[in-house]
Amino acid sequence: MSHDRDTFFIGGGWAAPASTDVLEVVSPHSEQVVARVPEGTPADIDAAVAAARKAFDEGPWPRMSPEERIAVVEAFSGLYAGKLAEMADLITIEMGSPTSFANLAQSPAPWMQIESFLTIAREFPWEATRPGALGGPVVVRHEPVGVVAAIPPWNVPQFTIMSKVIPAILAGCTVVVKPAPETPLDAYLMAELLMEAGVPEGVVNIVAGGRETGEHLVSHPGVDKVAFTGSTAAGRKIAAICGEQLKRVSLELGGKSAAIVLDDADLAATIEGLKFTALMNSGQACVAQTRILASRANYDNVLDALVEGVAKMQVGDPMDPATEIGPMVAQRQQERVEKYIALGQEEGARVALGGNGMPEGLDHGWYVRPTIFADVDNRMRIAQEEIFGPVLSVIPFDDVDDAVRIANDSEYGLAGTVWTTDDKAGLDVARRVRTGTYGVNTYTMDFAAPFGGFKNSGVGREFGPEGLGQFTELKSIYTSLPAT
Template sequence: MTTIESTTSADRLTFFVDGQWTKPHGTEVHEAIEAATGEVIGTAALADEHDIDRAVRAARNALDSGPWGRTTPTERAAVMRRFATALAKRSAEASTLVSRENGMPIGLSEAFNGGAPAGLLEMYAQMIDGTEIESVRPAALGATIVRREPVGVVAAITPWNYPLALAMSKIAPALAMGCTIVLKPSPDTALDSYIFADAAEEAGLPAGVLNIVLAGREAGAALVSHPGVDKVAFTGSTEAGRIIGAECGRLIRRCTLELGGKSASIFLEDGDISAFQAGLSATSFQNNSQTCTTQSRILAPRSRYDEVVDAVASYAAGLVVGNPLDPAVTCGPMANDRQLQRVLGYIEAGRDSDARLVAGGGRPSTVGDRGWFVEPTVFADVDNNNVIAREEIFGPVMAVIPFDSEEEAIRIANDSNYGLAGSVWTADEDRGIDIGRRIRTGTFGVNYYSTDLAAPFGGMKDSGIGREFGPEALENYTEYKSVYVSADRLQS
């Protein structure tokens, strides 16, 4: 393993609330640990309920009394573009910091944490620039003015795996629609989200429009149930999503939930094995498989089963495990020790089953004792009822499952509590598209898989409620109001 020495240490002991850096109410702090070394790289304050209340009140005031609530779409677009420019200046810093925090290979981090946040701001600024918030329709007794208004104060709760991209997937459309935001990032990536605050200050984002408070579960629960919050946007585990969704239901509060997955990649008998193997980087092993769209169930026809197993096993064995700051590394560590132990537990469950281990299966010997590394692991002859085929592992553990017919492959792919992603590999694109239409999943690829930020993204079943990305995401942050007026308005 190439040794990459850490050169910086960052502490974030204040919160960004109401446009200012404010001291926490309590004294609890969180140590940020570098995934590849196990060393402390910084310390961050953790919020309590008092801090959450202060942030929500700031967001509410900025919406109801501040200038943000009176801005036009064009004015908001100008602010968002300045915000994007300020973030772009910090892209290298953001990419490196996230890779140190969660183990994401640096090239991927440069795309998702360095480039994507500014790109999303630019995309949504372009969508709203010059748009009208009111339209007039004829009605039976006159006319109706239909208004698009901001949903209000948004609680954005984000995970550690793609921290900046997923945070901006909520912030950008919320800003575009005139909402204000309280962002609660995961303590497992405690430091990087404050880069947003630095950029917001430079861009002149009005006070209270974006507030950032790092917090654990108790304070996060206080944010979800705070009476000043109008909408919750959450990305994370299905277990946490159930709790948040139940609370939002109790409060009659809007929410979007982007949750877990256990997706299937279907290789058909006419598929190109070379293209399939090359696509594994995106379908199954992206970000060390710490990705909700990971297609960890690989379905192969018995006529080519051994060929598919060999392709997946050789790909996994060929991944370069090491420090994610090294551009040659293709598989970094797990984000934390808790996640490492979870993955190792599933590997043991696979060993204890009737499945056949064909690659990996433990800790790599090439990286020493430091860091939270695990070998990319592949099991063959897996039954779809096996725990490693049913539960989201969130690590590089693949299950290859045989099938006898196309109908059986579709049945196995749909036999899951989740429905977030998937792919099919075939020489007949029309056949692949037809299969994609029959799989109960929110996104699907034919001979490749790549999330399109300009198209809606989200899941079915236990994978969530609602859609992010694309113009559809604006609806998450929009309230419609109908004002009934005289027919004279039709002429104006």
């Protein structure tokens, strides 16, 4: 089955590209081209922004009632639910996510987001009257922020598209989505479902492209807000552009999260949990808890159990349902991870599992061996820098205060966990670690609650009413009329 495309989704239909430039989508497993799609140019972005601008300034969408927009998104949600398996397969094909994870998170979680945002939108205070401090009533309105540039990464493409597109359009905004060049295919399927659901023309536009295309979109004068998920380095550049233009911006960036294993933790259950929280999506996850903190007294027990558990994880073809760790998205990512594995050894850390070289039984694909470093000092680069691959650092701590100090000794603040049989002690640790999300004996993203990071992990929040509010402007209307 060919996944080739020759158009963009602009203005409610399929639009011819402005150039003959092509993006080749390459399977990280076979290293073969699996699809070719147009590569967006500044001219294509101009067309997409013009369509979004027209839809916002002149079209019906921002002027519909919230209930009318909700009805259209409900139709989209129903159609999306029928395509979860197809969507999961597309993402596995284009970026190598193990099909087990793809069918757990790459498509069901985006659909759950849609449903969650629909629930939130039905209860959201789009317009409310409150008593004013000076005696008269004040009408407070949430109005759409305008044209939104939505820029997702390649690791969880639909997940990060939905966190932007759904709250944006529910708020009455219009959107230009720029998928990552590695993962454009899933967005085409999404576009087909949007059309079928009756989303008006120009409300959502999709142009895939690389860094230059993205920079043109971010800096475009027709864009009112940028919503970005990706690296902290790219986030800084986007924030600088938006700051210069006083453009609204929300950034979900990197992480180097810590999992604290207290001595009373159920070790077997903890290792099962860490295998997911640390190595989900083959380690290509911003929330991955790749620093494992264990007390000096319990260090060897935690390390041995972690090595034993990870060593049993199956590495290989991402389309095999038994595979737990697949390839890196691209050769450059494979090389990046391998450089960090070499760096860890140069820094004095000990390889307890894995190391450089292809996993056993594989002779092609952009794979790396799941690697666990022991005797890691938190000051080492492998403990401070986001590797974005299946590489874990096990770091010793003296006591709980020391564990919290180490967890907080990072430029990032996105996620984390603590593992203990004492829920009260776990909550105490959770309150002290400076991250935007945290788990006690688990880690998840609840779409009813805000998600985002402290420090260099980002600006703003996604999910929950807070995530919907990111796509609105607040207006206060002062009136002498009595409140109704």
